[in-house]
Amino acid sequence: ELQIQILQKLPVKSLIRFTAVCKSWRSIITSTDFISSHLSNGKNDSLLLLIRGDRHNILDQLSLLKVAENVPFDVSSSSQLEVPFDDGIEYYKIVGSCDGLLCLSDETSRKLEHSHITIWNPCVRNHLHLPLPNINPEEDHSVALGFGVASHAYIKVVRLVYIYNNLGDDFRLIVPPQVEVFSDDKWRWRRLTGVSVTLTVMDWQAFFNGVVHWLGFEPIDAYNSRNSILAFDIVDEVFSEVMLPDELASEDIAHLRILVIGESFGVVKHDRDDAYDVWVMKEYCVKESWTKLYTIDHLIGKIENLFKFWKSGEALLEVKGYGLVVYNPETKMPKVLGINGGLSRWNSLELHLRHCESLKHRRSFFGEEYVAGKHR
Amino acid sequence: MAAETGTPTTLTLKSNDDELFSVAESAAILSVTIRNMVEDGCAGGVIPLDNVDGKTLASVITYMNGISAIPADEEKKKSYRDKFLSDKDFETLADMVLAANYLNMSCLMDAVSAKIAQVMEKKSVGWVRRKFGIENDYTPEEEAAVKEEHKWTFEGVETDDDN
Incomplete structure (x- = not known):
């Protein structure tokens, strides 16, 4: 119908307001079909969520940047969002983002009585807390999380719990980890058995092609270890390994970070001289296809962080004294965006990309059940 | 021509x-x-x-x-x-x-x-109903609940004096 075609072109804020027009508009706007075509139609602007924590990692400031779709990268407007959670969760870490949803966690390697995981839709300004996980060992442990939306329909969170081996001086983590998966269709955590993971993973993840990826390592002997990538398919719920090139497999894992780069995924290696090597895996799961694309060095200032690759291939950096900087690998020119200039006093800053303003997630974020207050 | x-x-x-x-x-x-x-x-x-x-x-x-x-x-x-x-x-x-x-x-x-x-984009719910000829089928309580739920989306709405 013609009305639907017009509604498809409205921004999220107006759409949510117009759910109050009449019942049939509400059911149109909150329908799964409408939401997913709105999600794929949103081609005018992209949104970036800039998240800043203070030095204690407390979620401090959220800026929503509108980025014009045309290259080169440029910010057309920015606005501040309020931190939406006032119910007792303080220490936030961003697990990942997908389909316009962000997954946040307050779980660290510190022993907490309970760990809270929250899914948040900044555009719709709704959030929900997941039920408490089941695997909470008495012993010291370390947790890695993965987040994705399966087939654009179900939220999934995977939780890997590694227990410390406190024997003597050996503070290694025990493998395999204990694993549980949350899926929002069943609304509960479910334990995975028969897991044969031998890698110990870092808690930074990259969600790509329906698969969560973490950098991990495996000891070879008392002094050396081998880096690799652990992959978890969130639909089939199976683990696999994606091999790194030899040059990266033997690197200090603290210098590596896994990221999605355009249509591929890759690893950024940062060395003591403040240079960043950008590697991509051109053909997924083909070890030989790893290629070093370029190196970013001798920039205007010290690179504090490389956190995102834009669709156009430009890299988004945080540079000391300059704040947010965009680096174009073709011209090798940095561009200072003039946003959050005094960033370097902040300890952490993370950037998350959304392809468009989405109404996700249908079930628990915006659907009838939410309107009816089921998850409030 | x-x-x-x-x-x-x-x-x-x-x-x-x-x-x-x-x-x-x-x-x-x-x-x-x-x-x-x-x-x-x-x-x-x-x-x-x-x-x-x-x-x-x-x-x-x-x-x-x-x-x-x-x-x-x-x-x-x-x-x-x-x-x-x-x-x-x-x-x-x-x-x-x-x-x-x-x-x-x-x-x-x-x-x-x-x-x-x-x-x-910035129009009120009432404006949309009038212009599209839509009858409001919410009860006053239901409408108030929907509006309360998404209060922030009602910020910055234009007043209905023009078309």
């Missing part, structure tokens, strides 16, 4: 209030509905367009002539469309979206619905 090259074929279109319009076939076939009629050979005499009134049809023909005079340059076409729609009020746009749908002109349809969305 304004075409100067060769001997352009001219079609005669008739609105539902019996106004007659002459338009170059090359411009008129932007409408898939008209193009099909031409291809089927039933465009010899007067083409009746039963769902479009004269005022709207005049506007659509202005658009057909304007856009077909522009060579294949998407940027220029887009800026023509923007300019063409810039001074149209909601009622005119609503008539045009119906006409574009009936005439099967997807480029006009897209542009007009985007324009309507742009006009609506």
Whole structure:
């Protein structure tokens, strides 16, 4: 119908307001079909969520940047969002983002009585807390999380719990980890058995092609270890390994970070001289296809962080004294965006990309059940 | 009529209030509905367009002539469309979206619905109900609950004094 075609072109804020027009508009706007075509139609602007924590990692400031779709990268407007959670969760870490949803966690390697995981839709300004996980060992442990939306329909969170081996001086983590998966269709955590993971993973993840990826390592002997990538398919719920090139497999894992780069995924290696090597895996799961694309060095200032690759291939950096900087690998020119200039006093800053303003997630974020207050 | 090259074929279109319009076939076939009629050979005499009134049809023909005079340059076409729609009020746009749908002109349809969305974006719920002729079927309690739930979306809404 013609009305639907017009509604498809409205921004999220107006759409949510117009759910109050009449019942049939509400059911149109909150329908799964409408939401997913709105999600794929949103081609005018992209949104970036800039998240800043203070030095204690407390979620401090959220800026929503509108980025014009045309290259080169440029910010057309920015606005501040309020931190939406006032119910007792303080220490936030961003697990990942997908389909316009962000997954946040307050779980660290510190022993907490309970760990809270929250899914948040900044555009719709709704959030929900997941039920408490089941695997909470008495012993010291370390947790890695993965987040994705399966087939654009179900939220999934995977939780890997590694227990410390406190024997003597050996503070290694025990493998395999204990694993549980949350899926929002069943609304509960479910334990995975028969897991044969031998890698110990870092808690930074990259969600790509329906698969969560973490950098991990495996000891070879008392002094050396081998880096690799652990992959978890969130639909089939199976683990696999994606091999790194030899040059990266033997690197200090603290210098590596896994990221999605355009249509591929890759690893950024940062060395003591403040240079960043950008590697991509051109053909997924083909070890030989790893290629070093370029190196970013001798920039205007010290690179504090490389956190995102834009669709156009430009890299988004945080540079000391300059704040947010965009680096174009073709011209090798940095561009200072003039946003959050005094960033370097902040300890952490993370950037998350959304392809468009989405109404996700249908079930628990915006659907009838939410309107009816089921998850409030 | 304004075409100067060769001997352009001219079609005669008739609105539902019996106004007659002459338009170059090359411009008129932007409408898939008209193009099909031409291809089927039933465009010899007067083409009746039963769902479009004269005022709207005049506007659509202005658009057909304007856009077909522009060579294949998407940027220029887009800026023509923007300019063409810039001074149209909601009622005119609503008539045009119906006409574009009936005439099967997807480029006009897209542009007009985007324009309507742009006009609506900051409007109130009451404005939308009036303009779209929609009856409010919420009870006052239900409506208040929906509005309370998404309070932030009611910030920055324009007051309803214009169209």
